[in-house]
Amino acid sequence: MNIHPTAIVSPLARIAAGVEIGAYSIIGESVSVGEGSWIGPHVVLEGRTVIGRNNRIHQFASIGGPPQDKKYNGEPTAVEIGNGNTIREYVTINRGTAQDAGVTRVADDNWIMAYVHFAHDCQIGSNTIFANACQVAGHVCVGDWAILGATTLVHQFVKIGAHSFTAMGTFLQQDLPPYVTAAGNTAKPYGINNEGLRRRGFSPEALNALKRAYRTLYRSSLSLEEAKSELQAQAATCAEVQLLLEFLGSSTRGIVR
DSSP: OEEOTTOEEOTTSEEOTTOEEOTTOEEOTTOEEOTTOEEOTTOEEOSEEEEOSSOEEOTTOEEEEOOSOTTOOSOOOEEEEOSSOEEOTTOEEEOOOTTTTSEEEEOSSOEEOTTOEEOTTOEEOSSOEEOTTOEEOTTOEEOTTOEEOTTOEEOTTOEEOTTOEEOTTOEEOSBBOTTEEEETTTTEEEEEOHHHHHHTTOOHHHHHHHHHHHHHHHTSOOOHHHHHHHHHHHHTTOHHHHHHHHHHHHOSSOBOO
16 A cells, blocks of 8 residues: 555555555545555545545545435445546545435446536446536436536436437436437437447447437337337347337436437
């Protein structure tokens, strides 16, 4: 371990081998930091917070603070962060509440830029990108490989599907299906995330199937239930469309449409 002499690290904190902790950082008694993680200067880790391996947490980030929820009454809730994440300056991640899972989770290999906020009980997948100043309200779920443009705002309980994309300044007050690009305040759909999917190795056949599914959902003048019925037939020959169909079935706030 390489802990700066000005850092305040509780003797009860669990700090693994190879961890570096910068000047003036504060590590609470219920915090665990995994092997190879780098904690920059002026970082605060508090509460029941578990940080996995090989994370990089930059200056002035605050992780594990109590939720900004008036119902919170000191329950022993938590934050869990996986491996290989980059968390930039002034990021805030609040712990969960007793009214939900009790845990705010961030999985693996995420790129979280400056001033991003994850509120209580958020569930963030892997390989996501959150550009500067994205603000994610409580109970939000974000799928793998989603990319949120700078200053994207996300309403409570919204679900964001895998491989989706938002433009800068987007406001999401309804669920964003997998693969879909959205923009605007309030958000509107603008096709599938074709370039992102291509870069991730989606086959031409899968891309064509998803474009067809998008047209069914957004361009066919069908009701949502009628579109779901049509997508069931398409999903029989395409696993990617099946994921889209399953997302639609789990939506509780309605979808961006």
